[in-house]
Amino acid sequence: MNPVKFYLLTDTHYFEESLGAEGKAFEDYMQKEQYFMKESSAIVKSVFNRVAEDTETDIVIIPGDLSKNGELESHKSFIKELYKLRESGKKIFVITAGHDYGDAFAFKNDQWIDVEGTDFNALTDMYKDFGHGDALAFDEPTHSYMAQITENVRMLAICCDSENQPKGAMDERLMAWAKEQLDKAKADNCSVFAICHYPIIPPVPVFDLIGDTKVKEWRKVASFLADNGVELVLTGHMHIQSINEYYSENGNRLIDVCTACLVGSPAKYRKITVDENSVLNVETIDVGDFGGVPDGVDAQEYFDNQFRNSIVTRVTRALDGGKGIVKHLKKFGKKFVLTGKVGTLGRILFIRLDKSLKNMKIKDLIGEVGLAIFMGDMPYVEGTPIHNALNKVLKRFSFILKKVEPKLQKCDVKIDLKDMLLNTVGNNKGYSDNNAEFKLK
Ligand SMILES: [Fe+2]
Ligand SMILES: [Fe+2]
Numbered sequence: 001m002n003p004v005k006f007y008l009l010t011d012t013h014y015f016e017e018s019l020g021a022e023g024k025a026f027e028d029y030m031q032k033e034q035y036f037m038k039e040s041s042a043i044v045k046s047v048f049n050r051v052a053e054d055t056e057t058d059i060v061i062i063p064g065d066l067s068k069n070g071e072l073e074s075h076k077s078f079i080k081e082l083y084k085l086r087e088s089g090k091k092i093f094v095i096t097a098g099h100d101y102g103d104a105f106a107f108k109n110d111q112w113i114d115v116e117g118t119d120f121n122a123l124t125d126m127y128k129d130f131g132h133g134d135a136l137a138f139d140e141p142t143h144s145y146m147a148q149i150t151e152n153v154r155m156l157a158i159c160c161d162s163e164n165q166p167k168g169a170m171d172e173r174l175m176a177w178a179k180e181q182l183d184k185a186k187a188d189n190c191s192v193f194a195i196c197h198y199p200i201i202p203p204v205p206v207f208d209l210i211g212d213t214k215v216k217e218w219r220k221v222a223s224f225l226a227d228n229g230v231e232l233v234l235t236g237h238m239h240i241q242s243i244n245e246y247y248s249e250n251g252n253r254l255i256d257v258c259t260a261c262l263v264g265s266p267a268k269y270r271k272i273t274v275d276e277n278s279v280l281n282v283e284t285i286d287v288g289d290f291g292g293v294p295d296g297v298d299a300q301e302y303f304d305n306q307f308r309n310s311i312v313t314r315v316t317r318a319l320d321g322g323k324g325i326v327k328h329l330k331k332f333g334k335k336f337v338l339t340g341k342v343g344t345l346g347r348i349l350f351i352r353l354d355k356s357l358k359n360m361k362i363k364d365l366i367g368e369v370g371l372a373i374f375m376g377d378m379p380y381v382e383g384t385p386i387h388n389a390l391n392k393v394l395k396r397f398s399f400i401l402k403k404v405e406p407k408l409q410k411c412d413v414k415i416d417l418k419d420m421l422l423n424t425v426g427n428n429k430g431y432s433d434n435n436a437e438f439k440l441k
Contacts, residue, residue, distance in 0.1 A: 001231060001278045001440040002191040004153045006059035007051050009269035010197075010236030011261035013099060014078040015040045015068035019106035019115050026107035032313040034239060035264020036306065037068055039292045041077065043263045046290035048081055052088035057271065059149060060090050063236050064097030064161060064197030065261075071104040072116045075126060082130055093131040093147055096123045097161040097197035097237065120163040131157060136184075139177050141165070146181040146192075154185045156230065158196040160215055161237075168198045169216040175224055182228040193232040194225060200233050201256040203242035204373060205420040209408055213238055219411065222256075223248035231255060231440050232280060234272070241266050241376030242433045243282065255438055257282055265307035266375045267300070274440065284434040307374070308367030312337070315366055337362050342389075351392045354385035369425060376433025381426035390425060394418045 021038040067074040104117040135145035142162040199214040207213035226248040239261035260266040267287035289299040319334040343358030380386040
């Protein structure tokens with residue numbers, strides 16, 4: 001791969017605050033939202049200012065979910081910020097995604113209100129100066145494009161979150177278009193890396209079983225890219241820090257660097273370098289203080305608390321509702337999650353737990369493990385109390401797992417749920433999800 005250097009930040013979810021982000025309905029909505037809405041514009045401005053100051057890196061790439069939910073006014077304000085960043089000498093490349101078009105909402109007077117959304121087709125013109133306006137090729141139905149990044153490096157921007165195809169899919173037609181562009185790049189002696197809003201490789205093993213967490217038919221898409229000379233893809237969408245490798249049947253590798261949401265925990269962005277020796281270096285940078293963190297509060301803690309609370313709220317709200325006995329069971333479950341201790345759960349399941357876990361509240365455990373997964377470099381590896389506890393729970397229920405596994409299998413790759421779950425809470429890949437180096441071809 002030829003040398004190249006750029007900033008990668010994604011899922012900016014920019015919201016124009018004057019549309020309305022206040023009142024009871026807003027506060028209730030934020031209970032389950034992982035990322036900040038009201039503060040998003042301040043966060044984006046703060047990070048753009050820091051990126052602008054770095055005179056050694058002049059390329060910035062943003063693979064989708066630019067606005068909160070497609071509000072036209074959010075796009076207009078965000079685009080103003082992009083032009084400001086461009087004035088500092090940066091070349092900026094974006095793609096849009098599912099949160100960039102369609103119906104939109106805001107909050108005023110304690111209520112949800114409708115605000116003007118954005119038409120998918122209008123996005124092309126709005127973002128023309130940030131990628132496809134001077135692209136080598138542009139795919140009209142999806143807004144995918146091929147751009148010349150440096151003299152001998154090109155970027156294949158795959159837009160798989162358009163109105164004109166199933167969400168998260170790279171269909172045969174789009175693949176044929178991409179193949180044509182990749183063949184041309186090869187003929188012109190240019191290296192190519194790709195961006196795509198959806199992860200191509202599931203960011204953590206268990207996401208292989210959950211739709212919409214990666215592109216549809218991901219093994220096929222990953223093999224297509226790897227076998228056509230793309231060794232690096234940069235993705236977002238899942239708001240998670242993860243790096244994964246996949247080898248096609250022909251032995252070609254694809255590395256997927258999936259980056260977190262900029263405006264919510266884990267609140268990271270990346271600086272990516274490929275040097276003259278084709279060594280890929282991925283460096284992770286904290287969003288940190290953006291000027292809106294309350295006095296005395298650590299910036300990372302401010303982001304992370306929102307994340308922990310949102311996960312617990314999602315779990316407990318899933319336990320709302322129901323009828324008759326189900327309603328009572330759910331109510332009991334909700335109370336147990338909010339006030340119960342991990343030690344009590346251990347006794348119910350006849351599992352001996354490490355002392356450090358016994359007095360921990362269940363809701364705190366959910367928050368910590370959830371956060372650790374999205375932060376990358378998941379620490380609960382073999383030998384740690386949480387890994388041991390999960391291992392024992394999975395052993396206890398192994399008879400159920402064995403019955404479920406064949407039903408979950410969608411292709412000829414065998415599913416081992418225990419393995420998948422343990423490797424989701426503990427990183428066993430041999431490299432970091434945050435700062436890593438790979439020798440490329
Ligand atoms: Fe997003
Ligand atoms: Fe997304």
